[in-house]
Amino acid sequence: RKSSTLAPLPPGPPADPIIGHVRIIPSSRPELSFQKWAKEYGYDVIYLNLMGQPAVILNSAEAAVDLMDKRGAIYSDRPDFHLFEESGWRDVLTFANGGTPSVANRKILRKALSNRSFRSLICGGHFLRNSQAHLILSVAHGIKITDNNDPFLVLAEKIAWYFAHGGSPGSTLVDILPFIRRLPWWVRIFPSLNFARDNYPIIRQFQEAPFAAAKCPIGSGVSEISFVRNMLEDMQLGTSEESGITEDDIKGAAGTMYAAGADTTLSTLVVWVLCMVLNPEVQKKLAKKSIASLGGTTYQIEGNCPSQIGWCTRQLVVQLGFPHKSNKDDVYKNMFIPKGSLVIANAHAITHDPSVYAEPDQFNPDPYIPTSEGEAGEPLPVGYFGFGRRVCPGQYLGTASVWISIASMLATFRISKELDKNGNEIIPTPGMTTGLESYGS
Numbered sequence: 327r328k329s330s331t332l333a334p335l336p337p338g339p340p341a342d343p344i345i346g347h348v349r350i351i352p353s354s355r356p357e358l359s360f361q362k363w364a365k366e367y368g369y370d371v372i373y374l375n376l377m378g379q380p381a382v383i384l385n386s387a388e389a390a391v392d393l394m395d396k397r398g399a400i401y402s403d404r405p406d407f408h409l410f411e412e413s414g415w416r417d418v419l420t421f422a423n424g425g426t427p428s429v430a431n432r433k434i435l436r437k438a439l440s441n442r443s444f445r446s447l448i449c450g451g452h453f454l455r456n457s458q459a460h461l462i463l464s465v466a467h468g469i470k471i472t473d474n475n476d477p478f479l480v481l482a483e484k485i486a487w488y489f490a491h492g493g494s495p496g497s498t499l500v501d502i503l504p505f506i507r508r509l510p511w512w513v514r515i516f517p518s519l520n521f522a523r524d525n526y527p528i529i530r531q532f533q534e535a536p537f538a539a540a541k542c543p544i545g546s547g548v549s550e551i552s553f554v555r556n557m558l559e560d561m562q563l564g565t566s567e568e569s570g571i572t573e574d575d576i577k578g579a580a581g582t583m584y585a586a587g588a589d590t591t592l593s594t595l596v597v598w599v600l601c602m603v604l605n606p607e608v609q610k611k612l613a614k615k616s617i618a619s620l621g622g623t624t625y626q627i628e629g630n631c632p633s634q635i636g637w638c639t640r641q642l643v644v645q646l647g648f649p650h651k652s653n654k655d656d657v658y659k660n661m662f663i664p665k666g667s668l669v670i671a672n673a674h675a676i677t678h679d680p681s682v683y684a685e686p687d688q689f690n691p692d693p694y695i696p697t698s699e700g701e702a703g704e705p706l707p708v709g710y711f712g713f714g715r716r717v718c719p720g721q722y723l724g725t726a727s728v729w730i731s732i733a734s735m736l737a738t739f740r741i742s743k744e745l746d747k748n749g750n751e752i753i754p755t756p757g758m759t760t761g762l763e764s765y766g767s
């Protein structure tokens with residue numbers, strides 16, 4: 327196919343009639359196949375047809391920056407996330423495309439989580455550093471978790487499981503064939519539809535219960551300092567800078583904080599712990615630096631992670647970037663990108679690009695050390711928090727909380743392999759889940 331500009335579509339594997347590439351895209355770890363195809367076809371941009379829905383996968387940092395950062399006016403929309411909607415995430419789709427709730431939520435969040443503001447929400451002494459669920463519930467709703475059986479924590483664990491097993495956002499069968507959402511509840515032939523519907527009650531409960539607690543904190547043990555309380559007070563006093571903010575917007579934005587913020591930070595840490603189990607030498611090296619950088623009992627929340635800890639983020643939890651959608655026909659390096667394409671940065675391919683990293687599959691900090699200090703000076707990964715106008719608004723909070731947790735663990739624990747009953751080390755076989763975030767296991 328050619329566009330009116332005569333530029334061809336980007337290359338891609340042969341497609342089936344009607345269904346396009348749906349049959350050949352694996353449901354587990356699709357980013358690996360995308361990377362393989364990019365290599366086979368010799369282009370960092372590949373084209374796929376998902377039952378008529380064009381999709382463009384960007385397999386290099388250069389292509390992702392060129393399109394999503396530099397041509398942000400074209401590549402900043404989002405597709406509809408039917409799986410999330412069917413699961414009950416009605417009010418929290420800040421990361422959805424347009425519509426009043428999503429735009430209002432984004433504005434509120436970008437302000438509350440800016441590099442300057444986020445600190446005021448975590449300096450109230452209720453910053454529980456060891457659990458990301460605690461952190462976000464405390465920042466967003468002022469909820470203090472005191473024990474492992476706390477009902478909010480139990481609920482949060484179910485949400486974590488949901489996000490890790492729902493498939494790549496925007497690319498499940500429910501997203502590709504949204505009309506199947508009209509099927510009655512007893513039709514159970516589509517696994518992703520079943521998944522969404524089975525999780526519906528949990529998702530709804532998770533949106534309503536913490537908000538209700540934050541709204542009436544008296545006697546409930548919930549802190550009066552939280553994002554929800556601050557926003558509700560501003561709304562009631564009419565001091566909010568944003569006009570027309572409603573209670574639903576605040577509920578939605580707080581729910582989004584959890585949906586987008588808790589499991590990303592938690593899964594970053596889980597993957598990091600797995601890397602420590604598998605790489606004891608690296609752990610030793612890092613621990614030395616970390617004790618030095620912690621400097622006593624107080625934490626200095628760094629805007630930028632010191633590189634020794636910062637490079638840990640290279641083991642990404644977001645393996646396949648959150649999809650953007652283009653709003654205009656475009657031509658990139660003589661390839662035609664049709665309006666309405668899903669545009670996805672393949673974060674795995676970007677961080678494992680052999681033309682940038684000498685040993686991309688090794689978990690090794692040294693190549694990031696600058697050439698002036700005798701090492702390779704390889705660039706820290708880009709795109710960890712996404713690209714362009716949709717870049718993650720929680721990046722400062724996420725960075726600070728991951729940094730503090732990693733530094734604390736390095737300073738206080740030695741993470742090692744489990745032993746069997748004969749005292750021999752059990753070597754884990756690493757695996758990653760496929761969902762909004764990927765967890766190591």
Ligand code: HEM
Nearest residue numbers: 421583586587590591644648711712713716717718720724
């Ligand atoms: C290590 C932790 C985190 C990682 C790795 C991460 C990663 C990402 C990525 C890759 C995106 C998609 C960006 C794009 O489409 O280009 C994103 C979006 C988003 N993140 Fe994060 N994130 C983290 C923490 C947080 C936290 C703590 C919050 C809030 C409390 C948050 C809130 C959001 C929201 C609301 C969006 C949607 C933005 C939009 O569509 O405009 N994230 N994040």
